[in-house]
Amino acid sequence: MRSLTVLWLHAPAADDAHVMPIVEHGLSDSFRDFCAEAFNVRMPLEYPPLKLTTVSSPDALPQALFADGDPANGMTEGGDDACLFMVDDSLYGCSVCGVPLKEWLKVYIPALPRVVVTYPGNAPVAVPQRRWAKKPFEVFSSPGQHHERLVHLFKAFWLPRFWSAMRQYVQVKAGTNWHTPGHNGGNAFAASPFLRGLHEAFGSMIFRSDLSVSVESLGDLSSPEAQTPLSEAQRMSSEIFGSALSRYVTNGTSTSNKAMLMTLLKPGEVVLVDRNCHKSVHHAIVTAGAVPRYLPSRWNPRLCVWSPVSLAEIESELAESAPSKPRLLVLTSCTYEGVLYPVWEVARLCERAGVLFYADEAWAAYLGFHPFYTRACPETGRAVRYNAVSETLGAHFSVQSTHKTMAAFSQASMIHVSLRFKALLEEDASPQFRWLRRRFAMNGHGSFEKFTHDLHEFLRYWHSTSPHYPFLASLDVAGVQMRLEGMKLVDERLKWAAEFRARVAAECGLEEGECFAGLEDIAADGADWARDGYMKDPLKIVLMLKTPAACAAFKKALLKSHIQWEKATATTILFLVTVGTVEEHFEDLFRVCRINRDLIGAPGRDGGGMADSITRAVSGQPVVLPRHAALCDGEFVTLDASVGRIASQFLVPYPPGIPVFVPGLRITEAMVALVNGVIESEGVAAVHGLFCRGGHAPFYVEVLNRDEESRLLSGELKP
Ligand SMILES: Cc1ncc(COP(=O)(O)O)c(C=O)c1O
Secondary structure (H helix, E strand, O other): OOOEEEEEEOOOOOOHHHHHHHHHHHHHHHHHHHHHHHHOOOOOOOOOOEEEEEEOOHHHHHHHHEHHHOHHHOEOHHHHOEEEEEEEHHHOOOEEOOEEHHHHHHHHOOOOOEEEEEOOOOOOOOOOOOOEEEEEHHHHHOOOOOHHHHHHHHHHHHOOHHHHHHHHHHHHHOOOOOOOOOOOOOHHHHOOOOOHHHHHHHOHHHHHOOOOOOOHHHOOOOOOOOOOHHHHHHHHHHHHHOOOEEEEEOOHHHHHHHHHHHHHOOOOOEEEEEOOOOHHHHHHHHHHOOEEEEEOOOEEOOOOEEOOOOHHHHHHHHHOOOOOOEEEEEEEOOOOOOEEOOHHHHHHHHHHHOOEEEEEOOOOOOHHHOHHHEEEOOOOOOEEEOOOOOOOOOOOEEEEOHHHHOOOOOOOEEEEEOHHHHHHHHOOOOHHHHHHHHHOEEOOEEOHHHHHHHHHHHHHHHOOOOOOHHHHHHHHHHHHHHHHHHHHHHHHHHHHHHHHHHHHHHHHOOOHHHHEOOHHHHHOOOOOHHHHOOEEOOOEEEEEEOOHHHHHHHHHHHHHOOOOOOEEOOOEEEEEOOOOOOHHHHHHHHHHHHHOHHHEOOOOOOOOHHHHHHHHHOOOOOOOOHHHHHHOOEEEEEOHHHOOOEEOOOEEEOOOOOOOEOOOOEOOHHHHHHHHHHHHHHOHHHEEOOEEEOOEEEEEEEEEOHHHHHHHHHHOOOO
16 A cells, blocks of 8 residues: 655754654544545555655755656655655745745645644744645644644645535435436436446446535535635635636536636737637637637648647747737647647746737646656746646646546536736736736726636636536546645656657667657757757657558557557557556557557658648638627538638538638638548548538538628728
8 A cells, every 4th residue: 555755844853763753653643534534545554644754954855856856857756655745944944956945846846735844932934825834843743632633734735625515415414305407316217127227337426416506505616706615625726736716617628718718808809829729719719709810830741740839930929919919829738749838938928028828738737746847947047837827937827628637527627827817917017918907907906806707707608507516526636636646646657658668669679759759750840849948748648650551550459459549640649648547558558569569660751742731721810700700691602612702610621630711711722622632531521510411512611691791801800
């Protein structure tokens, strides 16, 4: 069984040999009781669930946490098991390798709860409000007497508020239900001679915890201001993710994007967006009535993936003020293939331009829980983090599909609003953000409360009024899990993934970079990506196959071994490593790689024709506001006859998997040729949005009718 580590930055004392075992046992006992209460786990008494590791000097902290003192090498055993950090008040103001301790902890172990241990007679410590709890030495040196206080402290750090309240309700308080949902705690199935197997297969708890907003004591997504277990859970998540505000969403990041963009953008305002962003961002732009200005899109024909946008391109687009100055920049970090943007650099550019930075982190909710996702800034010497929202410089907003890579049920998503955004609204006086302070103003001043009110209002537009309560509980617990054991979970997976890649490369007699796509393979030409701070997340394993035929054969072999990948292109297969991936999964995958090693290898260079045609097809900018084009009267025309007309719908061919037709774009020959090409090679079903009967030509697409076209063109991009 596994123990967790309490790290104590502690000035050595004469009676340590006597005191430390007492502290370790006391903490363990309290932690055991906490786990029994919070998670229903009875841990055997003979093993200590909490190990105490003391570190006597601040400069020894990196060695205690990271292999060879370097976060890039992964964690030490004690480091990756760390779940709580204590520091003596005499050491509280110290520096670690020249960086103030407070700053150092924010960068490297931001999610660990921290306690300042104050000694009798010492001057009081000025403890910041967030995340620090001040506890006197006696509590730890004689924990037997303070057992209840310690359990209470642990509850403050790790108790999943909503899950605990829901479990209590279901197991103790619930009686007969006269409310939705109609299966009524599963009775509908349990009483059926035909269907009760379903009840048994799912387990009774999933039905009994499927409650309704009628159970007022648990809370309601529609009233996040009320003091309920649901709002407390969201406050706890905000603390864990280092945000000023976090909100739970139960219809995926697709919904988070819609609510956020409607909150942030007014009709007619310009949003800078990577054309390769998720379709929900395109939908959100339509619903917000915003004007998209697409950042340059670069198709990588060798791997059939999209390159990220370079810093130079972002900088020049931020400076562009036609048709008007942008308000928001939306980037996907990391991309599906795992390219992480240097969010601190992007944030710096955005703040200089007075533009808000919004990161779609659907694929990367775990970045904040491991020091691997940091980078020492060469100019300042300070380290920064790759997770978009943190207490270091980053994006103003992030949305995460907690369900994609962390342990939440499908559809569970979170919105995080940064502390920096709150400060921009309430403390900053910079002229470039005057517009923002006016937008969310109360009594003439920028107000975070006003922003929060607006966000809640737009969340109510999109939330179901009947959210699935187990989704909410899984959001609560997924965050707490990362705080409690996230470092371990991410560290293990980083190590397994590295070992796996090395073994496959050795088996193939190739370099790792010839088997798995790295940053330069995906991002391709256009910038010095690594120097600019871009990084490839190793937990997105992109296996390269020599040819499309090799890729098809490899997929067949995977299916034969009952292995399902995340997504594939003509020459790559993406395997997603999540907190639920276990070591044996790598073994299963390795077996298929070994047998099929001849198929693995970097694909050759594409002739360039496809790249050119795709780039041309996605290079347009809208001439009519997308919302008007999507909602006004349109007419069906055949695909070939649509050239020159204005699209009123999305058409998304796979590949390239991004919208080629967008409401408001003038349709070009290149766009139609690309769609026709995909129909020919992949079949009509590969073009989402195309209308046809029985899968045969003619194919139809909706465009503005002539009257609407001339009416809207005269108003151009006005709301
Ligand atoms: C970048 C990105 N954003 C948002 C989403 C939507 O997330 P969800 O499936 O949680 O609605 C996805 C889904 O694949 C995505 O890839």
